[in-house]
Amino acid sequence: MSEPETYDVIVLGSGAAGLTAAFTAAHEGARVAVLEKNDRVGGTTAWSGGHVWIPNNPYMQDIGAKDSVDDAMTYLMSLGRGILDERLARAFVDAGPKMVRALADDGGVAFFAVPGLPDYHPSNPGGKPDGGRTLGQELFPFPTLGEWQDKVEVTPYYSPYLRMDETAIGCAVPKAPTDEEKAHREAEDLRGMGGGLVGHLLNACLRVGVTIEVSTAAHDLIIENGRATGVVVETTDGRRTLHATRAVILATGGFEWNEEYRTAFLRGHVTKPASIPTNTGDGLRMAMRAGAALQNMREAWWIPITELPEGINAMNLEMINGDRTRPRSIMVNRTGRRFTNEAVSYNSVVGAFHQEDVTAFRYANLPAWLIFDHTYLTTYGSTGRPYTGTTPPWLVEAPTLRDLALALGIPGDKLERTVEQWNANVAAGKDPHFGRGESAHDRWWGDPYKKGSIEGTLGPITDGPFYAMELTAGVIGTKGGPKVDEHARVIDLDGDVIGGLYAAGNVSSPTGASYGGPGGTLGPGMTFAWIAGRHAVGAGR
Ligand SMILES: Cc1cc2nc3c(=O)[nH]c(=O)nc-3n(C[C@H](O)[C@H](O)[C@H](O)COP(=O)(O)OP(=O)(O)OC[C@H]3O[C@@H](n4cnc5c(N)ncnc54)[C@H](O)[C@@H]3O)c2cc1C
Known part of the structure; x- marks a missing residue:
């Protein structure tokens, strides 16, 4: 049949x-x-990593973490910058724990709360520096x-x-x-x-x-009398129509692989998405055709990336998270200066990449380079790959900071001065310019063996040769x-x-x-x- x-x-x-x-x-x-x-x-x-962030989730008590609807709402609204609809935030906060419970009880999904993993902005009101809102699965x-x-x-x-x-x-x-x-x-x-x-x-x-x-x-929604009643699909055998008596649910992912939509909608430059290439905005196109209003179009789940030579992984890129946060490293722009807290969440840091130089009318901080020393490379490797004794091909290497600056086309005296100042700040145990290391988030994502301490992210850049890795703006989805x-x-x-x-x-x-x-x-x-x-x-x- x-x-x-x-x-x-x-x-x-x-x-x-x-x-x-x-x-x-x-x-x-x-x-x-x-x-x-x-x-x-x-x-x-x-x-993906499979982490699922649900405030006030039923597994928090297993690890002694506490939360409430009020904390969750306060926190979410503190991140909303006036564009987060409170009604929808509340719908999420109310339903999230029920969703988790239903998937676990009725669907057998084995969740657990990840101990200690902080929120991305743990110092904001209602934020959780000691985690509990993030769930993993067996x-x-x-x-x-x-x-x-x-x-x-x-x-x-x-x-x-x-x-x-x-x-x-x-x-x-x-x-x-x-x-x-x-x-x-x-x-x-x-x-x-x-x-x-x-x-x-x-x-x-x-x-x-x-x-x-x-x-x-x-390919197309069937809309009859203002109601979605089915869908036209394309398969290897041609087009077919399927009918839905109750609903069509769009879950087609983002539009990040659709260059036209990216250009039309997103707030800033994307070098390359890190997500699955079949996410080409088909759901958005079908919804627009059906007369849908739009929301959040300029937003994406941003992430810094570095492009890799062919053959290292299938996407020829790596997402740069821990690398950016570890001690003995800083980010600089074309002026040879730091421009932000390197250790903030990957989504936030791309905001600094998209900052404009209003005089030159260009991105102030693109290109950006992660600068680090030899001890960094031998200790942490690069892009999650351990150091093997040779310099990975995606890095620029030079014996001195001045030579490195020359290779990057940035002022050598400025880079030297930036590193000098950084090293002095590290010695004083504080980043007075951008507050790196002050939040529980920064202290978690740095040196895996120094979590919780400022040394987890602050460290001097002293031992040549020195290295640079170019970072640009990517997305894990729109x-x-x-x-x-x-x-x-x-x-x-x-x-x-x-x-x-x-x-x-x-x-x-x-x-x-x-x-x-x-x-x-x-x-x-x-x-x-x-x-x-x-x-x-x-x-x-
Ligand atoms: C390396 C990496 C790690 C990540 N880790 C995390 C994490 O730990 N936690 C987290 O919250 N987020 C993480 N993310 C982001 C997260 O993966 C995505 O935001 C999330 O998977 C989106 O889920 P979705 O169901 O909306 O879309 P997707 O999982 O992308 O699914 C959309 C599906 O729709 C299909 N589709 C597209 N068009 C059509 C069409 N016309 N007809 C039928 N099907 C169509 C696509 O092929 C795709 O299979 C990560 C992303 C990356 C790249």
Whole structure:
């Protein structure tokens, strides 16, 4: 018998948002299909660390962390810069813990709170310097997925067999698994990080009978009498129409791989996205065609990147987080001067890259270079790769700071002076210019073995040869898209609901004016997906 072409709910995209929405609707008894453009399931989610940021989540008590709705709201609104809709922030804060509970109890997703991992702005009111809002998941046994085991995206950035809390980012003291444990995980195909999260969610979907189709790209929404009633898809066999009796849920990720949209909407330059290339803004295009109003278009989940020569990883880039925060390093611009706190969150620091030099009318801090010394390189390696005795090809090396400046085309005397001043500040144990090291965040992301202390991020630059790595602006996804209400329903240009049309995840992140902490993209994305999945089938109304 051929597959029925009518479903109660059709979900477009199979990242965390799509799978969460699909599971939620199907668990309420709906017939649900997930349509995925890529030939594998999981989207950028499967490439990610899998951290999920949920304030006031039910696992915080397991690690002795405390939170409240008030703390969470105060914190989120402190990050909103007047453009975060309080109603939507509250919808996230109220529903987040319920979403986590539902996925755990009904879907078997094994969450745990990551101890100690601070919020991204822990000194803001309501911020959590000691963490608790970030959730990880237990490894997922992929053989459980049967025929789907090999149809999930694998990250190009790190080993799929690690848990985030075993890396320098996710743990107070890194505790990498033993070689024996690694071999066991590989043999049993036990995956962690974002791949593991997708494994958990996909398994939950399959258990409640969700139909999943890959290589099926949504092309157009069917809108009848102002209501979404289906979708036209493109497959290798041509176009097909599928009908949805209750809802179509857009979960097609961001528009970061669509250069035209990037140029039209984003606040500043992007050299290259770090996300999955199938995220080309299709959901945004379909929603605009349906008359949707837009929100958060200039925002993205920003990240500094460095471009790598071909053949090092599939994306020819690396995201620069720990490298930037470690002692014995600073960032400088073309004047040879520091321009910001290098150790702030990756999303925030790109704000400094986009700062304008209003006289020259160009970006003041692009290009930017991370400058460090030989002890840094031998201690920490570069881009997460240990030092092997030779200088990695993405670095510029010179015996003196003056020679390094010459190679970069920046004034040597200025660079020398900047480093002198930095070293004096380090000796005094304080960065009076930009306050680097003052927040719990800065002290976490630096030297993995000096977490919590100012030495975790402040260190002198003294030992030649010296090195530079060029940093530019990247994104791990965009977050602007169709405007939604607190039920994740898409709103049209007149402020009316477009019946039967929902959006969740990076296709439209309604709390995207803020980036609260590690997992701050997946947390709201999955929460609004849960809201959408329930509302679409009338649950809790
Ligand atoms: C290396 C890395 C690490 C990260 N770590 C974290 C982390 O730990 N925590 C966190 O919160 N965030 C993290 N992020 C960001 C996070 O991965 C994304 O914000 C998140 O996965 C977005 O989820 P989503 O479901 O909206 O989109 P995605 O997971 O990208 O899924 C969208 C899916 O829609 C599909 N699609 C696109 N167009 C169509 C169409 N026309 N029809 C059908 N399907 C379509 C795409 O192929 C894709 O599979 C990380 C990102 C990267 C790159």
